[in-house]
Structure formats: C-alpha cells, structure tokens
Amino acid sequence: MADRDAALPLLERLPRQYFSIRLVWADSGYAGRLVDRAAEKCQLTLEIVKRTDDTSGFVVLPRRWMVERTLSWLMRSRRLVRDYETLPAMHEAMVL
Template identity: 40%
Template sequence: ASRSVPVRGENNAATTRTKKITGRKRHVAVDTLGLVMMVVVHSASLQNHDGACFVLSRMKERFRRLQVVFADSAYGRNGLPGWVQEQFGWVLQTVLRPVGVKGFVVLPKRWIVERTFAWLARYRRTTRDYEKTNLSSEAFVHLAMIRLMAIRLARP
C-alpha cells in the first residue's frame, strides 16, 4: 500500500515595521490523521520551496516506504515536483483549487494540515513566536503534539 503525507508551510509572523521582529515559517508534514511526522522552522525570508526541501530531506531517512506527498499549490513551483522525484523517488502531488469556484472551498488532503495547524494554535507556546531559536520552536511543536496524542490515548 502506498503511503501519502500532506505538507504545508505557515507564516508565523512576517517582518513588520511596527513590531521590529523577524518572522519564521513552519513547514509541517503530517500523516493522514493529522499527526506531525516532521516539522522544520526557518526564517520567513526563505521561500516555501526551500522549506519543503528541508522537510523532505529530513523525512528521507525516517520514512523510506513513502511514495506520495500531497502539498499546497505553492510547492508546485520552481521545479520542486521534479526535484522530489529525482532525489527521493516520491511523487509530489499539489492540491489545487477547482477551476471556476469562488469563495471558500474545502480542499481534499489540505484540510488535514490546516486542522493540525488549528490544533497547534490551541497551545500558547506555538501560537506566537516566543522562542529564540528555531530548534526550540520545533521542539514545542513536538511537545504540543505529544500532549495531544497523550490526551487521546488516555480517553476511556
């Protein structure tokens, strides 16, 4: 059976003139249940293409049976699908909006990652950029998911 994983990035806080802070992006790969498999946090000055390369490179060692990766339409640019096929042998399939549809549309596979970001937003340390380093920011994403999984396992 093929395994698939949705990947998407999120701008946590872009650089603003009023706040005088630099932003970070979180790129998250989740399984079909929405549980985090891999997270990469980097500065907001890097493009989504670069963040996806970081995530997928880290995933190569852990998830060897992976065959299909679903991604946001932003990851379909700059030759990323071809690079993923060449480097890892995986198919990077972008989830596109239906043609001619206006307004909000629930996109298949993409809502799984959006739901994960909503779960992460419920935890104080992952809602805003409190951390000094990218590694500690990644660690708090993992801690939030560990707490979420522990609560689910403890239910009768």
C-alpha cells in the first residue's frame, strides 16, 4: 500500500488516540483530495509544506525540518532500526 493511500485511515485514527492534534504537516506528495477529506472526515487541518518554485538545491524548510529531525531521532532507537516484531500490531505499538 502506498503512503498516500494509507494516509487517510491513519488520519481517521489520529483524533481518537491524540485528541489535541488539530494540524498535520505533509509534503506535496499528499496534496489533492486528501486535504479536503482530512478536514471533512477527521476535523484536521492538513497543511502541505512545499518549497518555492524558484529554489534549487537543498533548502531547509521549517516544518519539514521538524519532521526529518524527529525521524532521525526515532531511527537512533535500537528497537526501531530493525524490525524485531513479528506482528504488525506490535510494530505499530512501538511507533505510536
């Protein structure tokens, strides 16, 4: 399943588990119908973080940098670097 296809089911579960989250940042790969569906089905604001058209090379984007930094912190955890869990639910519990 592609990330974009899995995004809506994940966003639908988000308010039930983390009721204080109202804003979600995503890159331009998630633009389109998902923004509208997240608002109507999940009462979430899905903000697409994209760089300007006149930019070339590596540019630090404020919101995207926060996501990249968080992912790097997660990957420093020994349990998340390798897939030790045999069931998807156990693996999901480690991340959430």
